Amino acid sequence: MEQLAVSCSCLAMNYPRAPITEAVVEMRFGRQIDRETIEKATSLIAGDFFYNEEEQIFNIAMDADVVGKPPKVKTEWLGRKLSSLERTDLVFFRQSSFVCSRLAPYMGWDNFREIMGTAWTALRKHYSQPLDVTRVGLRYVNRIDIPVQEGDSIDIDDYLNFAPRSPQAFELPMLGYVVQTQRQIDVENDLYLSLLSSAVPSPLINTASFSLDLDVYREKNIPKRDDELWSLIERMRSHKNFVFEACITESARELFR
Numbered sequence: 655m656e657q658l659a660v661s662c663s664c665l666a667m668n669y670p671r672a673p674i675t676e677a678v679v680e681m682r683f684g685r686q687i688d689r690e691t692i693e694k695a696t697s698l699i700a701g702d703f704f705y706n707e708e709e710q711i712f713n714i715a716m717d718a719d720v721v722g723k724p725p726k727v728k729t730e731w732l733g734r735k736l737s738s739l740e741r742t743d744l745v746f747f748r749q750s751s752f753v754c755s756r757l758a759p760y761m762g763w764d765n766f767r768e769i770m771g772t773a774w775t776a777l778r779k780h781y782s783q784p785l786d787v788t789r790v791g792l793r794y795v796n797r798i799d800i801p802v803q804e805g806d807s808i809d810i811d812d813y814l815n816f817a818p819r820s821p822q823a824f825e826l827p828m829l830g831y832v833v834q835t836q837r838q839i840d841v842e843n844d845l846y847l848s849l850l851s852s853a854v855p856s857p858l859i860n861t862a863s864f865s866l867d868l869d870v871y872r873e874k875n876i877p878k879r880d881d882e883l884w885s886l887i888e889r890m891r892s893h894k895n896f897v898f899e900a901c902i903t904e905s906a907r908e909l910f911r
Contacts, residue, residue, distance in 0.1 A: 667899065669910035673796040673866075674760040678753065679770055679887065680793070684786035686749040689731065691780045695747055696734045698776040702769075704739040709748065736773075745773045752777060763891065771884070784878050791871035792890040796898070798864045798906055799856060808862055813906040816851050816866070828853075839893055843886065845872050847897060866901055870894050 700706045709732040716725040733748035746753035754770040778785065802808055807827040810817040818831045832852040839847045848869040856863035870890040877883045 667895070667907075668762075669907070671910045672760050673798050673910060674794055675758045675797045676793075676795040677756045677760060677766055678791070678793040678795075679755075680789075680791045681752045681785075681787050682789040683750055683752075684788040685783075687733075687747075687777075687781065687785075689749070691777070692733055692747045692749065694780040695773075695776040696736065698779070699745070699773055700736060702772070703736040703743070703745070705735070705737045705741070707735045707737075709733050709735050709746070743769055745769065747773075747777060774880075778880065787876040787883070789871060789873045790876055790883070790886065790890075791869055792887060792894055793867070793869040794894055794898070796866040796868075797854065798866060798902075798909065799858055800862045800864075800909065801860060802862045803860060810864065811903075813903055813909075814851060814864065814866065814901060815903060816849060816901040839870070839897070840889070843872070843889060844875065845870055845890060845893060847871075847893070849897065849901070851901075866898070868894050868897055870897075 696706065711730045711732060713728045713730065714725050715728070716723075732750075733746060736745040736747075737743065742757045742759070744753075744755040744757070746755075752774065754766070754773055756766045756769075760766075798813060800808055800813060810828075810831075816833065816835075818828070818833050820828065830853045832850070834848070834850045836846065836848045839845055848867075848871070850865070850867040850869075852865050854863050854865045870893050872886065872890075877886055
């Protein structure tokens, strides 16, 4: 697959057991992409994937004033979904957006970037006009799994620097939590961060799990040139890595090593 011509200035920690459950890059369009362009772009890279599927939504309308009248079902074509055999690598060519996603196990930024770059190049090749990108976002969802015996409790602050605070008068432990913030993190490059953490059901036995969901995005003055766009995404990744490391403690890092 084609490599993106970008460089990364960030020093990311490489963890043998990275907690990433999903990595996503999304670009939203102000003008819809025509179906012919999407079909042509799909045909260029479909051989790299096992599944090639249509995305549709079904709209059902019912007339409450007429008894016994069957509902009207209308389908709306959204785009194409390509996925690997294990359904861990995913590319969505939609009329309103382009999405590239990697599910666990995460294979590293270089692998993810390669798939994303190849798919984006295929779309650009068959679209005659400049793509009207109105939002670009880089999102990483992490699940932190902490071993715990039945009946025991854990202190979230031992693992996360981004966690809820409770009055000391509360004696019993929390049964769940959700914390979310949104803020600007880079004034010069107009980047924003949506940060979410919550207790989530663990798929593992004798384990407590927390999510740490980071979404770095920009919603105006999106670069038109591809090299500038990829440079922006690399900058967003640098911020994502910085925020992740700032949100976890050394005890959490030990879980990933």
